[in-house]
């Protein structure tokens with residue numbers, strides 16, 4: 001029986017393990033939690049979601065929706081489990097985070113071809129290995145990696161959003177409504193008038209922030225370069241201009257307050273965190289503010305004046321490598337071709353992108369998968385990661401990656417056209433692979 005070692009039972013490692021095990025491989029899956037944990041994980045379960053509980057949009061007019069549709073065509077293992085653990089979130093696929101991880105964990109430990117080993121891996125050997133230790137890879141394995149890839153290894157940081165208890169939200173002020181939709185059950189909305197908004201922005205700018213440790217100084221000196229564009233701390237956005245939040249995270253478009261019939265000046269959305277709706281996540285409020293400051297400042301949000309926090313936002317290190325420089329096209333290390341890198345560590349950004357990366361690397365190992373069509377998000381993420389860039393930053397699904405369609409049609413129609421083209425090309429590609437008996441699923 002073919003054998004593989006996978007290090008890290010996160011999103012990428014769990015997907016890769018299930019892909020390979022279902023294809024007859026004997027998988028030794030190493031996970032260090034809960035013997036040793038990371039600064040963000042809270043359980044010992046496989047595929048834990050460390051921040052938002054949303055796997056983003058399911059619409060084909062969004063790149064994340066297209067990526068999910070592509071993954072389903074490829075026989076992704078984790079997405080059907082996410083659907084089983086779904087909670088209502090409008091057009092997004094959000095999950096009860098505990099149920100999701102529990103389902104994945106059970107699927108893995110009950111799989112006859114997978115052995116889950118609760119150990120930290122600290123060094124490499126000659127075994128065929130998928131390294132999927134994620135953005136919070138343990139220090140020891142990071143040091144081993146640095147030995148192999150040298151200076152091309154980069155450090156990075158990310159911020160997470162606070163969560164509040166539902167029974168401490170003032171329902172006389174917040175209203176429930178999804179953007180542009182009559183369905184009114186999935187999101188709560190905290191409406192701001194102009195004075196409340198300006199006061200909030202001012203407090204964010206003045207709030208006491210996390211102090212950099214010595215090893216983080218490079219990050220704080222170069223803040224614009226180091227953040228993921230879609231995970232910028234709210235106080236950093238506030239600092240960029242008084243209206244930045246009102247036109248971004250806090251935009252009120254499509255969310256008129258049903259009690260007044262008017263559009264608020266700005267608003268913050270709260271998204272359900274679990275099936276029982278006992279906690280809500282403050283959408284877009286990822287932050288580097290100190291806990292005390294968070295309590296005072298987020299209580300300025302209308303409707304949250306008495307909110308209790310189930311979790312505060314925080315800042316975390318994010319580790320990833322410059323894949324094109326240190327890896328071959330198949331994601332194996334140039335200096336150690338038995339080690340394949342997958343997940344966020346390989347330079348993808350996001351839950352679904354990490355799942356994709358696990359699926360991709362597993363299938364490369366399994367069947368020497370030829371490069372996926374260039375009209376697909378998957379194909380383009382692969383190309384992006386394996387092409388050298390002057391300033392390499394992690395990549396997430398976006399339509400900008402795809403070859404342009406030049407028709408003069410509306411934005412939404414064009415996005416749908418990108419999706420239809422991708423899915424049709426992927427379908428032809430998969431059919432041709434099956435015919436040539438080259439591609440095993």
Ligand SMILES: Cc1cc2nc3c(=O)[nH]c(=O)nc-3n(C[C@H](O)[C@H](O)[C@H](O)COP(=O)(O)OP(=O)(O)OC[C@H]3O[C@@H](n4cnc5c(N)ncnc54)[C@H](O)[C@@H]3O)c2cc1C
Nearest residue numbers: 008010011012032051052121133134138343344350351354
């Ligand atoms: C704080 C934070 C918040 C994030 N928030 C979001 C978000 O809201 N939405 C989003 O789309 N993406 C988010 N991301 C980015 C990314 O999507 C997730 O981190 C995702 O879980 C990455 O998947 P992964 O499989 O690469 O890593 P992980 O899911 O982190 O899995 C890696 C696993 O490896 C284990 N491990 C580490 N080192 C070792 C070792 N030496 N030996 C054995 N096991 C080891 C870890 O315990 C972990 O279980 C966030 C990242 C961070 C750090």
